Amino acid sequence: MKLQWSHCVLRVRDLDAMLEFYRDILGFQISDRGPLGPEGPEIVFLTTASTDHHQLALAATRDASEASSLDHVAFRVPSIAEVRSIFEVVSDDDRVSRVAPVTHGNAISVYFSDPEENSIEIFCDSPWHVAQPQIRGWDPRLTDEEVLASVREAFSDQPEFGPMDRYRAQAAKELKAK
Numbered sequence: 001m002k003l004q005w006s007h008c009v010l011r012v013r014d015l016d017a018m019l020e021f022y023r024d025i026l027g028f029q030i031s032d033r034g035p036l037g038p039e040g041p042e043i044v045f046l047t048t049a050s051t052d053h054h055q056l057a058l059a060a061t062r063d064a065s066e067a068s069s070l071d072h073v074a075f076r077v078p079s080i081a082e083v084r085s086i087f088e089v090v091s092d093d094d095r096v097s098r099v100a101p102v103t104h105g106n107a108i109s110v111y112f113s114d115p116e117e118n119s120i121e122i123f124c125d126s127p128w129h130v131a132q133p134q135i136r137g138w139d140p141r142l143t144d145e146e147v148l149a150s151v152r153e154a155f156s157d158q159p160e161f162g163p164m165d166r167y168r169a170q171a172a173k174e175l176k177a178k
C-alpha cells in the first residue's frame, strides 16, 4: 500500500493569530471555514495547491492546558477498496482504538488512533466537492458503487456540491491569481 501525504489538522488557541501567521509566512489561502457542528468551534481549511482542498486546517479547539496541538494527520490512497482494507486491518488490531468510518462528502475516510492515541485519517477522494466542514458516517459493508451512491445522496443538497474536477480547475485559477 502506498500512502500519499495529504494534510494535518492542528488545534489552536488563537485562531486569528495562527491564521495570520500561516497566511503571511507560508502563503496559505483559505479554501473553506465553518463551525464544527451546530454552534461548535470554528475550523479553517488552508491550501497552496488546487489538488488539495486543504493541506492544513486550524480548529479553534485547543484549551490552555492541552499539551499537544495535533488533531490528526491524513494520508490519501487511490480507492475505496484501499480505505476499506485499512478499515478491516485496524478494526482487527488491538493496538488501534477509536476506529470510525467517516465521509466529508469530498472524501471517504477511516479515522483511527495509533497506540499512543494520535489520530490518523486514511482517505480516498470522492468524485465531488462540497463546502466544508461536513461529517457523516459510511458503511464499509457496502460495495464501492453503493458507498458512492450513499455519499452522493447524503451531500447533493449541500452548498457547492459538484464535480471535483470543476472545483480543482476553479481552485487552480484562484490560487494563480493571488
Ligand SMILES: [Fe+2]
Residues within 6 Å of the ligand: 007, 009, 072, 074, 121
Ligand atoms: Fe482530515
